[in-house]
Amino acid sequence: TVGSRLAAEVVALVGGDLRSPEADIARALIALRNGRTPDARRWRDDANRLERMIGPAPGVRADLDGVGLVIALAFPERIAHRVERTATGATYLLASGTRAGVTGPLAAVEWLAVADVTRASGRTAAGSGAIIRSAAALTELQMEQAASHLMTDRVEADFVGGRVQARRERRIGAILRTSVPVRASAQEGRDAVRRVLRRDGLTLFSWPDAADGLRRRLAMLRRELGDPWPDVSDAGLIETLDTWLASELDALASGTPVDRLDLTSALRRLLPWPEAVRLDDLVPERLEVPSGSRVRITYPEPDGDPTSRPVVAVKLQECFGWAETPRLVDGRVPVLFHLLSPAGRPLAVTDDLASFWSGPYAQVRAEMRGRYPRHPWPEDPWAATPTKHTKNRAAR
Structure with a gap:
């Protein structure tokens, strides 16, 4: 004393x-x-x-x-x-x-x-x-x-080079006393990975196209229909890590590189049944246009502007004569078309195809027919045959 x-x-x-x-x-x-x-x-x-x-x-x-x-x-x-x-x-x-x-x-x-x-x-x-x-x-x-009551002894983890590396850290409050590399137990590894994800968010994942596309489609359903479609925003997914990412947390904790995770399969664990059988009807991956092409639909980002529309970017000539703008999610959401030039550059953005053919198309035709003479620019787009080819190839 x-x-x-x-x-x-x-x-x-x-x-x-x-x-x-x-x-x-x-x-x-x-x-x-x-x-x-x-x-x-x-x-x-x-x-x-x-x-x-x-x-x-x-x-x-x-x-x-x-x-x-x-x-x-x-x-x-x-x-x-x-x-x-x-x-x-x-x-x-x-x-x-x-x-x-x-x-x-x-x-x-x-x-x-x-x-x-x-x-x-x-x-x-x-x-x-x-x-x-x-x-x-x-x-x-x-x-x-x-300061015995301020002492902590726990395993901390971080992602280094795409892998989880764990260290046992002893601290007095914010003061680090010792830090040594360890092989974390399964539970310590899972807890450590959760902490990293809650701290850094989902940006540490490399979302492949399939997983990113599924997540965007689910976000659209959540936005338009609500429950039982899952919340796949960053906050929503972090809150439900143990529901959709349980086995992947174990894999990460044991040393599996983050880029080897199957995030598409993980997200599918969130699909509500029996509603999930209508996923492709409500939010299809692709849209068939009059030319016969099946064009990928780009859905808005999960945490983006809540008024954003699903977008289809397609060559203008592939949509000749298309009067009714397609709508998704049981008719709730009109598709926003980016009508492209033969070189793939945007010529018009519209969610009202009928109005476009009857009005702005004439100006687009006047500006583009000389620049792309090998492609069809009919005066009457309603009567033209939709095509993704040049005039010569289409004639053959």
Whole structure:
């Protein structure tokens, strides 16, 4: 024990907001004991009053070895570890996560118990944005005595080169004490992967076209129909990791590279039954256009603009005579057409094909027929044969 007298003296000093030269509470205590400061009498009276309140304690000590322990017991979240030393001072990381600087003799100490820390305007000489105003040296044993409730020991994981790498980390609050590579247990690996996904989101996955397409289609159904179609937004998928990604979490935890996961099969676990039998009717992957081509439908991103439409990008000539704009999700959502030139460049964007043929098409024809003379640009698009070929090839 540090003894009731020392505890009373330290509390009187800190509670009285007395100045500590070079932030060193132990030095301030020596000066007060020797009566060399104007505040010595007030401090001594406060200490005597506090000692009477505490009462006698075994092993009473008057030395200064326990100053840091008293402060650490009062402010365990302010226990600080030196992380950088410079010619002008040192930077410490507090258990609370704050970084703060100190100059003078205390900069030589590895562990500090901080009584007062304050924000600084600009950066301190020690390179941090906060200043330690008063503190005392702390031994590692004293730190463990005061902060046992802040100690954690757990396996952490991160994705390095597309694989999970695990480390066992021991911390005092935000202060990392040790970190060693380990082979995580199955449960530790799963928990670690979940933490990484919740921290970094789903961007660590490389979504192949099939998985990305299925996710977009499901997002459209969720947007238009609601339950029971699943929420496949980033937030929704992270919330239901154990439902749709359970076996893949195990695979990742055991070292499988992230780019080898079958995310399409994983997403299919979210399909609601029996409603899922209508998936391809409600949100087909492709749309057959009048030329006979089956063109891929690009659905909006799951976390994108909620008013976005599914898009079909197709050559204008493949849609001649098409009057009624197709609608998806039981007629709720009209397809937005990007009508392309023979070179694949956009000529028009419309969700009303009939109006396009009757109006803007004439201007498009006037501008394009000279640029692409080998392709059909009929005056009457209603009577023309839809084709993806040139005029000569179509004639053959």
